[in-house]
Amino acid sequence: MSHSSSPFGDGFEPFDPSQSIEEIEKVVLDLEPKIRDLNRHMIDVLGACPENETGNWAYLARTELGEFVIGFEQVSIKSGMKLSNRFLDVYRILDDIDVAAPSSSQYQPDLGPSIVGDAASLRFVPSTHVRVVRK
Amino acid sequence: MIPDFEANCSDWRIRISLREILEVHLTLSAINQKMRPNHVVWVTKGENGKRLWIIRDRSILSWVTADGESTDPTFALPIPELFIEQLMEMIAGGDGIDLFCNEVEGTIVARSDNGSYLSIDHPQNVEFKRQDLPYLGNPDREHNGPAIATVGMLDIVQFAKFLFKFPSGVDWPPNDVMPFVAMALDKDTLAWTMDWRRQDSYRFTGSVPANTVGAITATFYPYQMAAVLLTKDRDGDAHIFIDGENAEYAYFVGDDWGIRILLDAEYLARWNHKVVRELKNVGVDVDNWKSQQIPSFMTFTLNQSDLCYVSLHELDDLSVTVRLTAILSDDVPESLGVYGEINKLNDALVGARVSLRDGEVRLVVEFPAEGITNMTAHMSTFTKALAQCKDVHTFLPLFAG
Known part of the structure; x- marks a missing residue:
């Protein structure tokens, strides 16, 4: 099951990395490694997420207020x-x-x-x- | 319209025998003299396939085991206490009852062998919790000296009868706590004392023979447990198990039943909740505690950062003292200089004293438990003394040499 038409889920604004150099740095150097770590640990414990091809459970998203958050896959x-x-x-x-x-x-x-x-x-x-x- | 009780029935069904429902009903009646509309009995299955009926009240849990069927569900089914009483009526004249759920109506349905039906709404907002497990090991506690006793059921019943024996003429004020039993297992004996001196009566002490391994003394609120024991058959033996002097529970176990009773001290049951209430009335909230047991001390915070303690102490004459404590400094060695400074502090304090114990400089305010209604005054004394002593941790090391 796809979590929504947006890759970031309902209620989340798509993340646009072109907004600023600082944000790109933050995402690439800080947030994405954290998400990768989180997915690695979750897959170790729970197995691959059956709802997408990558098997990842968590993804980087952003609220309407612009705050970075971690979203989790919706599951059946x-x-x-x-x-x-x-x-x-x-x-x-x-x-x-x-x-x-x-x-x-x-x-x-x-x-x-x-x-x-x-x-x-x-x-x-x-x-x-x-x-x-x-x- | 005639209801169709068999419609939309669950894909599981539990066959209950007359014997097991009788045991459950007797146990339930013993624990709760009045059935409570919002309380439930749990039925579930152990990992060895045995069916388990579990009844829990505040300080007691009792279980009844029965031979389950391989089709018994593994979940915990909550059955309203009131329904158990009704099932007893319904089962009369038959060998058993089938129990299942109607998954359209949201009801639990019972069908007797003669074809009569009874249903009740499935309880909502109830959850089987860890506290509902019959056996709770506690590996994190200190375990020094578990004790086991094997006692004949005739003797266990005699023990239970004595626990139930109220001295005639005893009158106690409303909301007072009835005596706890002090039970000792040692030297092939189960001994007990019920102390009725606070009710202007006497202590009663008795014993029965037992096979004991280890030795221990424990105190607990005994009346519900005694009532359950009195419902049991007089054949065979029962085992008593207490997992060391720091154990939370005592276990009484028979062939197809058991009781887990919370070990607590009577003086704490009498005073703890009153102390918490009076502290709250003066704006002091004690921190939550983890154990189900009533704690002998609790922590609270003053001035956003000063960790303080309130503790209860029973003296030999049965009087109880409340103690407010703050640790002013630790790792303080004994020396004349330190004692000199402590003496100077004590000369200046009113209603409080400072002492050195176990390397800690402690500020203490003590008063009889009956004085908790003056908690405002006691707390004022304590906070003033704490303010007077606030620099103690800076000057005491100067005198340590």
Whole structure:
């Protein structure tokens, strides 16, 4: 899904680098490297964005007030759900790291779950079932 | 028009047995004597496939486990407490109930074995949170000496009955906090004390045999937990687990049930919220704290930058003291020069004192907790003393040698 007819999305003014030398410097030397870094990290964690050929998630945009901002691709509901699952995976990995690196040397991470039993197998917050009203 | 309850039903369905709905209902009734219209019970599935029913109130969480089916959904379904009560009525005469959602009407629907139906609006604006997980390990805390006790259910029930035993003739003012239990696990014994002296009665102490590993003492608000324990079968054993003296929770676990109870101190429950309120009344907001437990001290800021502390201390005679503290200087060595300057400061201060502890020069204003209604005066004393001491960090090092 394309985010809008403008490459910078609805509500954003197309960026015109010809406006001033200072702005070109700012964009080339400062902002574009940041966006590239951001896209690299996001692709590492989330995979390529399925909504465009480059796989990038973030792009440089500008508000109507002329302020530079970072825009993010719009995604379909289906891709959004995949993204949600990916975030859950990331959360679980991070949570495991936390559990694996306790600050106290005396902490026995398996002791509590072994006593609590079945209920301790619910280790991560499940998604909440929400009210669905279809028309 | 007759509603078609089976229309637009969800692609999942949960089969609930009479036994499990009875357990959930009893637990719910024990925790909440009156059903609350906007509260929910959660049903979800653990990673080992077991079905979990979870009921949480402020300081207690209880769960009931049951054999789930492979088709059980993995999400957490919120069921209004009121609906559980209705399901108990509905299930009478059958073996179970099927539960599903109508995704056009936005309702939860129950169908009994004899073909009767009941539906209720699906709760909105509720979310399963981390606090709703039955087991909360806390690797970031100091863990020194977890304790485990295995206790026969007959003894656990006796323990619960004693917790519920109010001394006759006891009368306490409205909004007072009822006694917390002090529970000790040690030397193959579960012992407890209920201290009713503040209500002009006596301390009650008892014990039952247990198999213990480790030793610990903990205090908590016991009444909801006792009510839940009294609903359980008297067969078999239960396990009690407290993960060290800094643990947030105690766990009581049976074959298909469990309780997580927040460990707190009674004097903090009595005074903390009053101190926060009185400070707010004089324009001082304490900083938020992270734990669900009531903190023994809180921080606040004066003059935009002076970090200060308010703490509560219980003395041997059960009286409670409020202490306002500011750290004037740290890394201050003990020396005659330093003590001389501290003495001079104390001579000039009114209602406050400066002392050297753990290398810190501390300014303290203390008063009995009953005096918090005069918080304006206490805070005035504290801020004046703080102003008098504002240069202490510059001159103290001169006297350090």
